[in-house]
Amino acid sequence: xxxVSISRLVQGLPLAGAYIAGTLPSLRLDHLSGDLAHWxxxxxxxxxxxxxxxxxxxxxxxxxxLVALLLSFPAAATLAPAWIVMPVRRFLELLxxxxxxxxxxIFVYAFGLGAFAGMLAIAVHTAGxxxxxxxxxxxxxxxxxMEAVRAAGGTWTAQMRFGIFPQxxxxxxxxxxxxxxxxxxxxxxxxxxxxxxxGEELYLAVRQFEYQDISAILLLILATVAAIDxxxxxxxxxxxxxxGA
Amino acid sequence: xxxxxxxxxxxxxxxxxxxAGLWRMDTSPERIWxxxxxxxxxxxxxxxxxxxxxxxxxxxSLLESLAMAFLGTLLAAVIAVPLALLGAGNxxxxxxxxxxxxxxxxxxxxxxxxxxxxxxxxAVGMGPFAGILALAVPDIGVLAKLFSEALEGxxxxxVEAVRAAGANRVLAVRIGLLPQVSPVMLSQMLYTLESxxxxxxxxxxxxxxxxGLALSDRIRINNWDEVAFIILLILGMVACIDWASRKLRLKLIxxxx
Numbered sequence: 001x002x003x004v005s006i007s008r009l010v011q012g013l014p015l016a017g018a019y020i021a022g023t024l025p026s027l028r029l030d031h032l033s034g035d036l037a038h039w040x041x042x043x044x045x046x047x048x049x050x051x052x053x054x055x056x057x058x059x060x061x062x063x064x065x066l067v068a069l070l071l072s073f074p075a076a077a078t079l080a081p082a083w084i085v086m087p088v089r090r091f092l093e094l095l096x097x098x099x100x101x102x103x104x105x106i107f108v109y110a111f112g113l114g115a116f117a118g119m120l121a122i123a124v125h126t127a128g129x130x131x132x133x134x135x136x137x138x139x140x141x142x143x144x145x146m147e148a149v150r151a152a153g154g155t156w157t158a159q160m161r162f163g164i165f166p167q168x169x170x171x172x173x174x175x176x177x178x179x180x181x182x183x184x185x186x187x188x189x190x191x192x193x194x195x196x197x198x199g200e201e202l203y204l205a206v207r208q209f210e211y212q213d214i215s216a217i218l219l220l221i222l223a224t225v226a227a228i229d230x231x232x233x234x235x236x237x238x239x240x241x242x243x244g245a
Numbered sequence: 246x247x248x249x250x251x252x253x254x255x256x257x258x259x260x261x262x263x264x265a266g267l268w269r270m271d272t273s274p275e276r277i278w279x280x281x282x283x284x285x286x287x288x289x290x291x292x293x294x295x296x297x298x299x300x301x302x303x304x305x306s307l308l309e310s311l312a313m314a315f316l317g318t319l320l321a322a323v324i325a326v327p328l329a330l331l332g333a334g335n336x337x338x339x340x341x342x343x344x345x346x347x348x349x350x351x352x353x354x355x356x357x358x359x360x361x362x363x364x365x366x367x368a369v370g371m372g373p374f375a376g377i378l379a380l381a382v383p384d385i386g387v388l389a390k391l392f393s394e395a396l397e398g399x400x401x402x403x404v405e406a407v408r409a410a411g412a413n414r415v416l417a418v419r420i421g422l423l424p425q426v427s428p429v430m431l432s433q434m435l436y437t438l439e440s441x442x443x444x445x446x447x448x449x450x451x452x453x454x455x456x457g458l459a460l461s462d463r464i465r466i467n468n469w470d471e472v473a474f475i476i477l478l479i480l481g482m483v484a485c486i487d488w489a490s491r492k493l494r495l496k497l498i499x500x501x502x
Contacts, residue, residue, distance in 0.1 A: 016378065019368035052269070059266040062259070097480050101359070101447040105464050106472075110287060111280035116270040189359040192451060193461075196270070199360075206363045214364070218356060225355040 023215040039216050046201065046217060050224050052115055053197035056190065057183035060119045064126025065176050068092075071127070072134030073160045079138060079146075089135075095128025100186050104195040115196030122183050122190075133175045134168070141167035173239045177232040184228050188221050291473035303459060307478050310455030311486075313373050313448070314441035317380030322434050324385050329392030330418065347393075353386030358444045362453040373454030380441050380448070391433045395426040428497045435490040435497075442486040446479045 025039040040046075074080045075088040100121050107117035146163030154162065191199025198221060205213035296303060332346040362379035369375050404421035412420065449457025456475060463471045 016365060016368040019364070055262075055266040055269060059263055059270070062263050094480075097443075097483055098476060099443055099447045099479070101450060102460060102476065102479075105450070105461060106284075106287065107280075109464060110283040111276065114270065116272055116276070119266075119270060185355070185357050189357045192359060192363070202360065203363065206367050209367075218360070221360075222352060222355045226351065 023211045023218075025212045025215060039212055042201075042213070042216075046198065046220055049191075049198040049201055050220060053187045053199075054184060054224070054228070056115050056119045056122060056197055057180060057187040060122030060187070061126055061176065061180045061183050063119075064123035065130055065179070067123070067127040068130035068134055069172065071131045072138060073164070075131060075135035076138040077135075078143065079160065079164065089132070092128045092131040092135075095124055096132070097128070098125075100125045101189070101193060104190050105193050108194050113194045118187065118190035118195030118197060121195065122186060125186075126179055126183060130175060130179055134172055137168040137171035137175070138164050140171075170239050174236050177236050177239070181225075181229050181232050185225060188225075287469055290469040293470065294474035294477055295470040296474050297463075297468060297471045303456065303475060303478060306449070306456045306459055307446075307482055309373055310445040310449075310457070311442060311482060313376045313380060313455055314438060314445040314486075317377045317445070318384060318434055318438045318441050320377065320381040321384035321388055321437065322430075324381070325388035325392055326430075328385065328389040329396060332389060332393035333396035347390070350386040350390045354383050354390070356383065358383055359447065359451060362448045362451050366452050371452040371454075376445060376448040376453035376455055379453055380445060384437050384441065388433060388437060392426070392430055395429045395433070396422060399425045432494050432497050435494055439483075439487055439490050442483055446482075 025035065071088055071092060074084050075092060077085050080088075103121035103124055104118055107120045111117045111120065141164045143163075145167065146159045149159045149163040187197050187199075188202075189199045191197045191201065192203045194200065198217065202214065202217045202221075204210075205217060328346065328350070332343055332350065358379055361382050362376060365375035365378045369378065399422055403425060404417050407417045407421035408414075445455050446460075447457045449455045449459065450461045452458065456479065460472065460475045460479075463469075463475065
């Protein structure tokens with residue numbers, strides 16, 4: 001089915017190896033700065049595109065996270081009647097099962113080329129993925145505080161806001177940060193379908209066989225992803241540590 | 246909250262960044278309204294979904310996606326086991342080697358499957374073979390990391406027992422260590438398979454095989470009823486894989502009780 005045979009694998013791997021080796025720049029020690037400048041010739045443009053990529057991920061995560069938060073209360077089995085929980089859960093499932101890239105293709109058609117379509121695609125997928133996790137977080141919260149708010153005459157909204165939400169807040173923030181890390185990765189490929197960010201530049205480089213550009217852009221993406229992971233890891237520790245104290 | 250005065254500052258900064266981001270993406274009420282109208286129009290065109298008379302071809306490319314996901318996961322697991330041994334603290338004592346092995350896994354994971362697909366399509370040509378490699382490479386990073394964490398959590402005494410019986414280090418790992426973690430490893434492979442079943446459906450967009458090619462073609466030529474049909478096919482396949490994988494995982498965790 002996959003048109004694989006051992007001979008193709010044996011033939012293919014050196015090809016892939018040679019290709020990757022071909023993308024590496026020639027950096028010579030005696031004029032290192034010149035070679036570096038030649039390799040990273042589009043550095044400022046690429047940095048701007050990377051900033052766009054992070055921005056797409058950020059706005060998508062925040063907007064999707066807000067929708068997820070709104071939908072997570074009616075999706076929590078302990079907090080809402082079953083006839084509400086079921087349809088909300090199915091809806092969240094639908095949102096997160098359609099691949100982000102497919103959503104991006106459709107949104108590019110509807111909203112035009114550019115970062116806005118990509119951001120929407122990420123927001124929709126994030127709403128589905130986080131909605132489920134947030135709901136589970138709410139289900140783990142103790143109901144005693146909610147009962148107290150109800151006893152004081154609070155409406156359902158007030159019970160959620162003051163009884164449940166403060167308990168699940170650390171979990172919500174932690175999942176949100178985790179999702180942001182994932183979204184930065186996803187945003188880096190949206191450009192392939194014309195939905196903004198660094199992906200378009202990378203796609204062009206691969207298409208036009210600009211070997212050294214490929215490795216330069218990949219290195220920048222890797223560095224960005226690693227920096228975001230590190231930052232989010234720190235923030236998650238702070239958020240979860242606060243809850244423990 | 247320990248630092249209450251910081252919370253509103255963070256909140257305001259976050260909101261400002263959000264507004265700046267939306268501004269940079271040329272967001273305007275008209276644009277949203279126009280887009281939503283167009284989107285509603287698309288959804289109306291999607292009904293009723295239709296296979297366009299090529300149902301069997303679509304099913305074949307869907308199965309191709311599934312086969313890619315399966316083979317990609319298998320290839321990744323086969324390569325990840327020896328790499329995981331390198332990255333596990335209780336197998337390899339050398340800290341430098343372990344540290345560099347872990348950074349290497351991070352590097353493989355940091356680049357998205359679709360970017361790997363672009364590269365492999367350029368390197369080994371279009372088709373599912375490029376897709377399999379593209380799925381396998383980042384999964385090697387994920388699985389090697391998870392496997393090595395599982396290995397580090399394993400019970401030391403069984404390894405020592407095998408060593409005490411006179412076995413060499415390789416045998417001790419094979420008989421004392423791997424049987425302990427193999428259920429965990431299999432369940433992590435199942436998770437990876439679920440994730441790959443989703444990823445493999447979009448790889449066709451860059452020419453790496455599977456149903457994605459049919460999907461992006463239908464979008465390009467505006468056959469929205471067929472787009473809806475393909476999306477439904479994908480959703481069905483993903484649901485089946487999730488269901489089967491959950492069943493298998495439950496069997497693994499509670500073997501024949």
